[in-house]
Amino acid sequence: MTHKEHRQAMETALKSILVPDLRARGFRGSFPHFRRQTDDRVDFLSIQFKRSGGSFCVEIGQTGPDGLTEGPFRDRPVAKLDVTYLKDRLRLGSRPHEGISDHWYVFGPASYDPPAPMSDHDAIARDVVGHVAIDGEAWWDTHARTL
Numbered sequence: 383m384t385h386k387e388h389r390q391a392m393e394t395a396l397k398s399i400l401v402p403d404l405r406a407r408g409f410r411g412s413f414p415h416f417r418r419q420t421d422d423r424v425d426f427l428s429i430q431f432k433r434s435g436g437s438f439c440v441e442i443g444q445t446g447p448d449g450l451t452e453g454p455f456r457d458r459p460v461a462k463l464d465v466t467y468l469k470d471r472l473r474l475g476s477r478p479h480e481g482i483s484d485h486w487y488v489f490g491p492a493s494y495d496p497p498a499p500m501s502d503h504d505a506i507a508r509d510v511v512g513h514v515a516i517d518g519e520a521w522w523d524t525h526a527r528t529l
Contacts, residue, residue: 383500385435388490392438395503396429396510403511407519415464422447425522427514428465435493437486440475440510442518443468444525472521474513 383391397413404427409416414429424445431438442465449460455467465471472478475485489506491498 383490384497385491385493388498388501388503389431389435391500391503392489392506395507399504399507400510400514403514407514417460417463419447419460423522423526424449424460424463426463426465426468426471427518432486432492436490436495437488437492439473439484439486440513441465441471441473442514442521443471444522470525472517474510474517 393413401413404416407418408420409418409425409427411417414431416427418425424447426443426445428441429438430441445460445463445468449463450456450458450467453469455463458467473483473485475487476483487506487510489501489503
C-alpha cells in the first residue's frame with residue numbers, strides 16, 4: 383500500500399467511525415476541526431496528520447462559552463477557533479500524570495519509509511473513539527470546573 387493510500391484509508395475510517403461518534407456527542411464542525419458548545423463552555427477537538435505521513439494526533443481543548451477572553455486571539459469568534467489557538471490542551475492517548483505528554487496514532491509508514499501492508503485503520507479509529515469517550519470527556523468535565 384502506498385503512503386497516499388494509507389492516508390486516504392485512515393481519513394475514511396476516521397470519517398466513518400469517529401465523526402459520527404463526535405456528532406452523537408454534540409460536536410459540530412468539519413474534518414479535522416470540531417467543537418461542542420454548551421451554556422458554560424466550548425469543547426474543541428482537532429486531528430493533525432504528521433507532515434511526513436504515517437501517523438496523526440488528536441488534541442482537545444476548552445474555553446468558556448465566549449471563547450478566548452485574553453491574549454492575541456480574544457477577538458476571534460468561537461466559530462473560527464480550533465485547538466491550535468488554545469494554550470491548555472491535551473493530546474489524546476498521552477499520560478501527562480506519568481510524564482508522557484505526546485501520543486501519535488500510527489497507521490502506516492512515514493514518507494521516508496518503504497511502503498507497508500494495510501493497517502487496520504478501522505481499529506485505530508475505534509481506539510480514538512475510546513480515548514474520546516474516556517480520556518476526553520473526563521478532561522473536558524474536569525476543566526469545565528476551572529473556567
